[in-house]
Amino acid sequence: MANPAVFASPITSPFPTAQPSPMISASSLHETWDLLPVIIWKLSANGFVLATNRASRELLGYDPAEFLNRPADDFLVNSIDFKFLKNRIEMIGRVSNQEACLLCKDGSTRHVVIDAGAETSGGSLGEIYCAISDHSQRKRTEAHAREQTELLLRNEEAIIIQNLEGQVIYWSMGAERLYGLPAFEAIGRPLPRELGDDPQILTEARRCALSTGEWRGELKNSTTTGTQFVAESRWALLRDQTGNPQSILIINEDAAESRLLEEERLRAQRQECIGNLAGGIAHDLNNILQPISIAIDMFRGRLADNESQEVLGMLDSNVRRATELVRQILTFTSGVGPERQTVEINSLFGEVANFVRQAFPKAIQLQVSLEDKLPPILGDQTQMEQVILNLCVNARDAMRDGGTLRLEAVGFEVDETFAARQPLAKSGLYVRLSVSDTGSGIPRQIRKKIFEPFFTTKGPEKGTGLGLATVLGIIRRHGGFLTLETEEGSGSSFHVFLPAATSATEAPNPSHASKLEPKTAGGGETILLVDDESTVLKVMQRSLEKSGYRVLTAHDGEEGVSLFKSRVGEIDLVITDMSMPGLDGPEMTAAIHKISPSIPVIGTSGLDTHPDQETLRALGLRKILGKPCNSQTILLAIRQVLDE
Missing domain, CATH: 3.40.50.2300 (Response regulator)
Known part of the structure; x- marks a missing residue:
């Protein structure tokens, strides 16, 4: 009998390296295999399973009979096959530390490492022996580590770890972005001065973390360029496997940004509550207006004199005004509107610009700027015009003595950093529609209120307080978000961000109305x-x-x-x-x-x-x-x- 090839393995090889002693029986060898924690396969020269051990059955879930005389390729998935193993053995005499994937009986897979060698006879391969180590847990650990690393890289919070001697041993990408200080300048040194100019507070935070396990509070921080801000800071004591203190974890974030996110969440909750109430009111108002509208039509046919027709016309006009107000409420609360279609920004701005040039005072100069090859958006053309027109009307009212109204549209790529600062934003390509004016600006004390329903500074005769609330509702239902730049006395800019259409969707052609008078009379039905x-x-x-x-x-x-x-x-x-x-x-x-x-x-x-x-x-x-x-x-x- 020829000697089997000797091959390297991370475990002691269960296979003989010389002619086996006649005193060792096949059953004794298999009993020895069953004691090993790794999978053992004995394969024929053409790749069929001849024998396995207990670990093989326990780890993969098959009964012994389900292995025997089946091709090894039935169990090797997503990576290598038996032909690959055989070729490697023929070329270099063995397979060492080869990563592979095995199929379990329940359909799951296990990541493994294969070491293999073969008996030879007259230069030909005989039986092949495989020792297979389960590395699934290691793979899961590596994947988890990658996920944690990715989270740390993308996290906007500053994550800092300080050893017990007071030196920084970890400085996250979020810390680099928040303070403007690169990691190589922070690691190995005491906490930088940007984390606080009051050593007593930092000493107290460290003392509490070491004695009680945590500290929370606000710190006056600054960037490397000197910009000051208040940070919400959390300190926590980290321990080693034996429970002894090892280091201190510090997590800082800009308090203004976290408060902005919380205010946005509360504002959304308030608007949802008000929306539910307003929706009920709108339903009742429509029921009140319905008989009035029909009655006006009935009286038009009966009262032919000019005075009656004039009065009916005034009633009809007021019903239509009330209907429009209810429509705004419904748009604000539930997004009533036709199905969405492709909206070209050129067309959208063109319609609004024509109206502005005709209806706005001549003292207001209109400027329109559109980026070349601007992608379309998918939405409701009428509602989009309503958004831009409402913003233009607000700009007009802010420029009582005239000024410049600017409409601008550009493509805008929202990255993860930008999206993290906007609660409703997601990364991707957007179209940014901007409406800017050179008016009075918005006073700081009312900036947080302007999007609330029924809030207005124009007086009862000029505004309903639904304009900006409606604008915000429409934008959100289109998957977009809104930002505001304003300075009292210097004007305002509203920036509407709407997702760009990923592929052109042909808008449905409106049906052409018949030129003939439609039949409406009943026939006794x-x-x-x-x-x-x-x-x-x-x-x-x-x-x-x-x-x-x-x-x-x-x-x-x-x-x-x-x-x-x-x-x-x-x-x-x-x-x-x-x-x-x-x-x-x-x-x-x-x-x-x-x-x-x-x-x-x-x-x-x-x-x-x-x-x-x-x-x-x-x-x-x-x-x-x-x-x-x-x-x-x-x-x-x-x-x-x-x-x-």
Whole structure:
């Protein structure tokens, strides 16, 4: 019998290096293998498993029979194969410290290191022996260490470690950014003067950390350039494995930035609460405006004299103003608006600039600057115009004696450092839209309040206090964020950051309205009208009956379902309010469709009036109309649904 090749291994080789003694049986050798903590494989010259040990079965989870006579490649994954091992042995006589990956029975994998050698006979390889060490824990430890290192590199906080002798032994990238002091100038020395000019506070912090294990407080810090700031500082005692004090961990951050983040969080919570309240108010206001809007249309046909028409025109104008105010509230609270599409900044600024040139005082000079090859954004064109126009109006009001209004658009790459300073920012490519003025600036004492709903300095006749709140809400719903630069007496700049569209999305073409007068008159069809507002119910009933429809009314969802059951063969269409106590619109629609699946239903809502087709199908609706809407809108929708 030929001698097997001798090969290096991090453990004592279980394989004989010379002809085995006839006194050692195969069973004794296998028993010895079972005592070893590493995986042992005996492979044939063509790569089939001939024998394994207990560690192989325990670590990989297979039964002994599941190994035998199977190709080794069934277990080698994501890296090397048997052919690779065999070639290495043929070339250099062994395989040493070869990293690989083994497949376990449960589908998981283990990172291993393989050492292998083979018996030779007449220059040909015989059986191959493999000693396989499990290095999965080491790999996990290395991966965890890399993750921790990455976190330390990206962390904006200054992380400093000081040994018990008072010397700095670790100075993070965050510390370099915060203080402007590179690590090589800080490590091996006492705490630099930038961490505090009061030695008594630093001594007290160190004493508390050593005696109680921690210290928290504020320190007057500075950068290497002399810029002073207040740092929130946390000191903690680190111990070694035996529990003895080893070093002191110091974590510092700019107190102004942390307070800004906290204020932003609280402001978002306040706006959410106010938004919920305002959404309810908006719904009720729309229900109040709905019968007024329909009644104006009804009286227009009855009162033909000029004075009556003038009064009705004034009423209609005020209803539209109220409707616009409610629309702003809804935009602020829930982002009501059409589906998003690609918005070109040239077009956006062009529309706003045309309006500004025509409507703003001549004493205000407009400047527009757009970067070449500016990427588009994905959003709502109308809402984007509303954002820029609201900011322009505020700029106009800040320049009572005239000045310069500047619109600027540039591409802006938000990196991790910048994103860390903005609570809602994420790294990536943005388009930055800036609206700047040379006006009076914003006083420091009200800067934190200007984005709060209903806050205004313009007086009740000139502002609702919803402009900037609406702007902020729209920007956030588009995945963007807003920053402000202002100095009292020197003007302000609002910077709107919106994610750039990653790929061009063709905007849907608006449907061309028919030049023919659409048909709205009824032909005697029966409509079930359901609304919990009795005033809305009465006015809509009269308007529909006047237009040639038969109308059945119900004051809630339960009554609507009951009435539909009793008149199921007569009813051609159902119109229902979506928000009602008890059985609401969607629930009532589902109940009606169980009785008659094909009955068309139109919803009315004081809230979201632009759902997508998938939402409409899920609700079982053909259309949804926003309140308030006039008679013509309702009649046209009815006719379209009935004629489908």
